[in-house]
Structure formats: structure tokens, C-alpha cells
Amino acid sequence: MPRILLRQPSRLTNGTTTHTRHYLTAPIRAHQARKLKMAPQLDGYFSQVDSMSDHFIERLRQAVAIPSVSSEAARRPDVVRMGHFLADELTKLGATVELRPLGKQVGMTNADGSALDLPPVVLARYGSDKAKRTILVYGHYDVQPAERSDGWDTEPFDLTVLDDGRMFGRGSTDDKGPVLGWLNAIEAHQKAGIDFPVNLLMCFEGMEEYGSDGLDDLINEEGKKYFADADAVCISDNYWLGTERPCLTYGLRGCNYYSVEISGPGADLHSGVFGGTAQEPMTDLVRVLASLVDTDGVIQVQGIKEQVAPVTAEEAGLYEGIAFEMETLHESLGSKTTIFEDKKSTLMARWRNPSLSVHGIEGAFSAPGAKTVIPAKVTGKFSIRTVPNMEVDKTNAAVYKHVEEAFAKLKSKNTMKVWAQHTGNWWVASPKHWNFNAAAKATERVWGMKPDFTREGGSIPVTLTFEQATGKNVLLLPMGSSTDGAHSINEKLDKKNYIEGIKLLGAYLHYVAEEPKNEG
Ligand SMILES: NCC(=O)N[C@@H](Cc1c[nH]cn1)C(=O)O
Ligand SMILES: [Zn+2]
Ligand SMILES: [Zn+2]
Numbered sequence: 001m002p003r004i005l006l007r008q009p010s011r012l013t014n015g016t017t018t019h020t021r022h023y024l025t026a027p028i029r030a031h032q033a034r035k036l037k038m039a040p041q042l043d044g045y046f047s048q049v050d051s052m053s054d055h056f057i058e059r060l061r062q063a064v065a066i067p068s069v070s071s072e073a074a075r076r077p078d079v080v081r082m083g084h085f086l087a088d089e090l091t092k093l094g095a096t097v098e099l100r101p102l103g104k105q106v107g108m109t110n111a112d113g114s115a116l117d118l119p120p121v122v123l124a125r126y127g128s129d130k131a132k133r134t135i136l137v138y139g140h141y142d143v144q145p146a147e148r149s150d151g152w153d154t155e156p157f158d159l160t161v162l163d164d165g166r167m168f169g170r171g172s173t174d175d176k177g178p179v180l181g182w183l184n185a186i187e188a189h190q191k192a193g194i195d196f197p198v199n200l201l202m203c204f205e206g207m208e209e210y211g212s213d214g215l216d217d218l219i220n221e222e223g224k225k226y227f228a229d230a231d232a233v234c235i236s237d238n239y240w241l242g243t244e245r246p247c248l249t250y251g252l253r254g255c256n257y258y259s260v261e262i263s264g265p266g267a268d269l270h271s272g273v274f275g276g277t278a279q280e281p282m283t284d285l286v287r288v289l290a291s292l293v294d295t296d297g298v299i300q301v302q303g304i305k306e307q308v309a310p311v312t313a314e315e316a317g318l319y320e321g322i323a324f325e326m327e328t329l330h331e332s333l334g335s336k337t338t339i340f341e342d343k344k345s346t347l348m349a350r351w352r353n354p355s356l357s358v359h360g361i362e363g364a365f366s367a368p369g370a371k372t373v374i375p376a377k378v379t380g381k382f383s384i385r386t387v388p389n390m391e392v393d394k395t396n397a398a399v400y401k402h403v404e405e406a407f408a409k410l411k412s413k414n415t416m417k418v419w420a421q422h423t424g425n426w427w428v429a430s431p432k433h434w435n436f437n438a439a440a441k442a443t444e445r446v447w448g449m450k451p452d453f454t455r456e457g458g459s460i461p462v463t464l465t466f467e468q469a470t471g472k473n474v475l476l477l478p479m480g481s482s483t484d485g486a487h488s489i490n491e492k493l494d495k496k497n498y499i500e501g502i503k504l505l506g507a508y509l510h511y512v513a514e515e516p517k518n519e520g
Contacts, residue, residue: 041194042445042510046503048192049184053499056184057167059089060498061159063141063176064169070119070142070210073108079119079206082141086122086179086204093186095126095202102207102214107421118214119206123226126186127199133512134199136230138466139179139237140208143171144487151489165495172493173480178236178501179204181479185506197513201230205462208237211257211422212461219462223469232435232512233466233474236505238456240481243331245323246443246504248436249476251351251455252463254386254426256395260288260403263377264414271372281378282364284412289380291406293356297339297349299384303398304354309388311352319344322452332482350457354390358382381421385457392423424461433473438511445511446504477508 049056068082069075087097102118110116119142146156152168154160159169171177182202189196207213219227240247262281269278293299324343330336340346349355362379365371386395400418407416431453443451456476467474479501485491 042507044192045188045194045506045510046446048188048194049499049502049506052184052188052191053495056180056498056502057159057161057495059180059184060167060169060172060177060493063180064159064171065157067146067157068119068142068171068206069145070207071145073110073116076110076116076119079142080117083120083122083204083206086141086183087124089183090122090124090126090202093126093183093190095124095186095200097122097124099123100218102218105213121206121215121218122202122204123222124202124204125199126202127196128229129199132198133231134201134229135509135512136201136203136227136233136466136470136472137182138203138205138233138235138462139182140175140205140212141179142206142209143174143176144209146170146489146491153490156491161495166492167495167498168490168492170491172491173239173484173497174486174491175208175237177493177498178479178505181236181498181502181505184502185509188502188506197510199229200509201227203227208460208462211255211424213422215462216465219465219469223471227466227470230470230472232433232472233470234435234439234477234508235460235463235466235474236477236479236501237460238458238476238478239484239486240478241322241324241452241454242328243481243483245449245452246447247452247454247478248431248439248443249454249456249478250431250436251428252426252459252476253351253354253457254390254392254424255383255459255461256386256392256399256423257381257383257421258399258403258418259379259381259421260285260416260418261377261379262288262407262412262414262416264412265374265376268376269374271374274374278374279413280374281414282361282375284407284410284414284416285361285378285380287410288403288406288416289358289361289382292358292382292402297355299354299356301356301398301402303401304356304384304390304395307390307394308353311348315352319347322347322454328482332485351455352387354387355385355457356382357385385459386426388426388428390426392425396420396423422461424459425464426459427464427467427474428455429467429474431475433475434515435473435475435512438515439475439477439508441511442504442507445507446500477504479504 066078066082067075068079070079087099090097099120100123101120104115105118108116148155154168156170159167161167205215238249262285264279264281359381363375364378365373403418440451463474480493480497484493
């Protein structure tokens with residue numbers, strides 16, 4: 001049955017528009033519940049979640065207030081504090097919790113040059129009933145950097161809840177809201193006196209936004225130990241494709257992140273004195289960076305597109321059925337500057353083709369004003385989102401060759417170095433598994449519509465590691481929507497998505513418990 005949906009445009013603080021959504025009435029929900037032969041205790045769980053919504057928003061407010069930015073050494077104590085916050089909340093809920101140290105970080109130091117500790121991984125178990133299935137959930141408690149001066153309309157680490165339900169704050173959707181969703185689901189079961197349907201294993205890390213440093217080793221080590229009981233894995237760390245239809249995700253792109261450093265003079269120079277007499281690192285760097293990709297996103301590095309899996313007839317037919325509107329993309333983008341005008345090419349570009357993005361230049365003058373400096377050493381940063389059947393080593397080799405040749409063509413006397421800061425594999429799984437069936441039923445129960453089955457352009461580096469180390473099916477079950485602005489200014493999570501998302505995570509666990517034991 002289609003969901004009843006009314007749309008009402010309203011202004012966003014950044015000048016674009018969004019839509020207020022109105023959801024299923026109680027009789028329609030009840031009818032669908034009968035159709036889905038639902039676990040009756042879910043009604044009690046849902047009412048409990050509704051009655052605790054203020055408390056759950058308060059918990060999110062406390063989490064957002066901790067600026068757990070993993071890419072900034074100065075914020076590392078806050079990342080650690082966030083790990084402890086989660087551990088304390090889980091302990092209060094009766095989970096058995098461990099804070100696992102991951103050792104020292106390679107490539108980043110404290111301001112005084114001393115080695116920086118990686119933040120701990122929060123490992124927790126809730127329930128150990130042999131008669132129940134065990135679900136392993138993963139999320140991350142670190143966030144992307146955010147400064148009010150980047151253009152935020154509100155304080156990024158102060159959760160701001162508007163009357164229309166939008167909750168602005170760094171990490172609200174990526175990934176503190178979804179991580180707290182699991183804790184909230186446990187608490188609502190306890191308060192409602194409803195038996196928790198599965199055993200829950202939890203793994204929450206604090207370095208995801210910096211390439212999940214150190215986590216692969218822990219997962220591989222614990223695959224057959226701490227995680228040995230896991231029957232399946234669920235990750236809530238991505239977004240709906242649009243704003244109207246929920247989705248279940250079975251594929252991610254990988255991410256290889258590169259640095260290219262060019263240096264020459266011993267110190268920054270006065271361009272009046274040395275301009276025209278010294279070869280300038282910045283001039284070389286922008287030419288090298290410009291050689292990587294064109295305006296239409298076509299990667300110029302030989303040996304990348306050659307690795308991409310061909311489109312099968314089955315895949316070609318998938319895209320038109322997906323609920324995705326170019327209009328919603330323009331809304332999320334805040335402009336109409338898309339490379340493609342049509343849905344199919346856009347989805348293919350996001351899901352199944354590689355892309356190369358140039359992110360920034362370290363050491364370059366970037367403040368307002370007109371400083372006449374010649375930077376002595378500049379480091380360009382770019383990344384490639386990788387897809388089936390690209391290989392990390394082949395891709396790195398192709399990038400290094402291209403950058404070296406592009407620099408050699410300049411015949412510069414400066415010095416160039418290129419390296420991969422971190423690499424992460426793409427992942428594509430089978431959605432034909434009880435884990436996905438349970439999530440699809442939960443989605444229909446909570447949102448009143450079947451989910452789309454989607455792939456995603458972003459990366460969660462450890463997804464493949466979990467699949468390989470546990471040998472179990474991995475499902476991505478998103479909470480937020482496409483307009484949430486993860487990694488961007490004014491990141492938000494809609495209150496509706498948070499509260500219904502908590503219901504969804506709990507309902508998924510109930511359906512997991514009901515799925516036939518002989519499948520998967
Ligand atoms: N919500 C997932 C996410 O944002 N992942 C990051 C992971 C990453 C990869 N390399 C650096 N960070 C992403 O950018 O996709
Ligand atoms: Zn994330
Ligand atoms: Zn992220």
C-alpha cells in the first residue's frame with residue numbers, strides 16, 4: 001500500500017528548500033502490521049520510543065557537544081572522551097563494555113611532536129542467550145571537522161532543534177544519531193518491559209573519518225573470538241538516496257586518499273623579491289592536480305577505467321526503478337551544477353564508476369586578503385572512490401605513474417613526492433539473505449513502504465573486513481536522508497528520521513529473531 005504523503009515546501013536556513021512530511025495514520029499502520037504478521041510486542045516498543053523521544057534527543061545533544069574530530073590532533077582528547085561517554089552509557093544500560101586501545105597513530109603527532117594515541121574501540125555485548133541470534137553492529141563516534149566560520153548557521157557542536165524537526169549539529173546524522181539509535185533501542189525495550197529479541201555485539205570506533213586506522217587488525221583478530229557468535233552484521237552509517245523512500249544498502253565504493261608534496265625554496269618567499277627568479281612549488285602543484293581529472297569528472301589517469309567491471313544487462317535494468325529525483329539531488333547539492341542531467345547516469349556515476357576529487361592544498365595561503373607569499377612547500381590532497389573490480393595496489397601504481405609523469409613534463413627543479421595516506425576497499429554483498437529480509441520487513445512496518453535496494457558512493461572502510469573476518473552477511477541500514485549534509489556545513493538529522501530510525505533498528509532485531517533459521 002502506498003504511503004500517504006503530503007509535501008509542504010519550507011525554507012532552509014541556507015536558502016534551499018525542503019519538505020515537511022506527514023506519515024501513515026494509525027489504521028493504515030495497523031492494517032500493514034496484520035499483513036506483515038508482525039511481532040505484537042513491537043507496538044509497545046514503538047509507543048515507548050515515542051514517549052522517550054525528548055530523552056533520546058537529549059542524549060544526542062550530549063554526544064554532539066563532544067567535538068570528537070578524529071583528523072585534528074588537538075581534538076584527540078575529545079575523541080577519547082566521546083568513547084568514554086558511549087562506554088558509560090552502555091554500562092548504565094547493563095551491557096558488558098571494554099575500551100580496547102589501538103596503539104599509536106602513524107603519520108600524526110601531538111603539537112610537541114610526541115606520538116599520538118589512537119582513540120579506543122568500544123566493544124560491548126548486551127545479552128548472551130544461546131537460544132537467540134546474535135547481531136554485530138558497527139558505527140563510529142568520531143566526526144568530520146566543523147567550525148562556525150566554515151559557514152554554519154548554528155554552533156556545530158550545539159545541537160539546535162528547529163520547530164520543523166530538523167536537528168542541526170556535527171555528527172547528528174554521521175554517525176552519532178545512528179550509534180545512539182542502538183543504545184536507545186535497548187533502553188526503550190527495558191522501559192517497556194519487552195524482552196530484547198537478540199544478543200547484541202557492538203563495535204564503535206573513533207577513527208572512521210580518518211580511514212579507520214588500526215581497526216582492520218582488531219576485526220581480523222576478533223573475527224573468531226569476540227565476534228565469533230555473530231550471525232550477521234548491521235551497520236547504520238549511510239543515508240537514504242532521497243528524502244521519501246527508505247533504503248537498504250548492499251554496496252559501497254572504496255576510498256584511496258593521496259598526498260602529493262612539492263617543495264623547492266628553504267622558506268616561504270616574498271613574491272616581489274623572488275617572483276620570476278625561483279621556480280614555485282604551487283605553480284607546479286596546481287598543474288599536476290589539474291592533470292588528474294577534467295570538468296566532467298573523467299579521470300585522466302591511465303589504468304583506472306580499464307579495471308572497472310562491465311555493466312551487465314541485469315544491472316542496466318536496475319536503475320530506472322530506484323526512487324531518485326534529480327530535483328532532490330539539486331536540493332542536496334544546493335545548486336544545479338550536476339555533471340549529468342539524468343537519473344541513470346547520475347546513479348551509475350555515484351555507485352558503480354570511480355571518481356576522483358581534489359580536496360585541498362596544505363601549506364598554501366588560504367586566508368582572506370592579499371598576502372604576496374610564495375609558499376615553499378605545498379601538499380595537494382586528492383582521493384579516488386574505487387569500484388568493482390579495482391585493486392588497491394594497481395590503482396596506487398597507476399596514480400603514482402601518472403603524477404610522476406605529469407611532474408616530469410614540467411621539467412621543474414623542485415622536488416615531488418606522492419603517497420597514499422590511506423586506502424580502503426569497495427564492497428558489494430548479496431541482499432538475498434535473511435538479514436536483508438528482516439530489515440525490509442522492519443522498514444515496511446515502520447515507514448509503511450518497501451525499501452529500495454541501493455548501493456552508495458561513500459565508503460565505510462571496514463565493511464569488507466567485517467564480512468571477511470566473520471564470514472557473515474553485512475547489511476547497511478541507514479537512518480538519515482539525502483539532505484542531511486554529512487561532512488558539510490549545517491549537518492542535520494530530522495527528528496522524524498531519528499525517532500522512526502530508533503523504531504526501525506529495534507524492529508529489525510525483532511524480525512531477525514523471526515527469520516527462518518535455515519536461511520543464510
Ligand atoms: N559515513 C561514512 C563516511 O562518511 N565515510 C567516509 C570514510 C572515509 C574514507 N576515507 C576517509 N574517510 C567517506 O568519506 O566516505
Ligand atoms: Zn559515517
Ligand atoms: Zn562520514
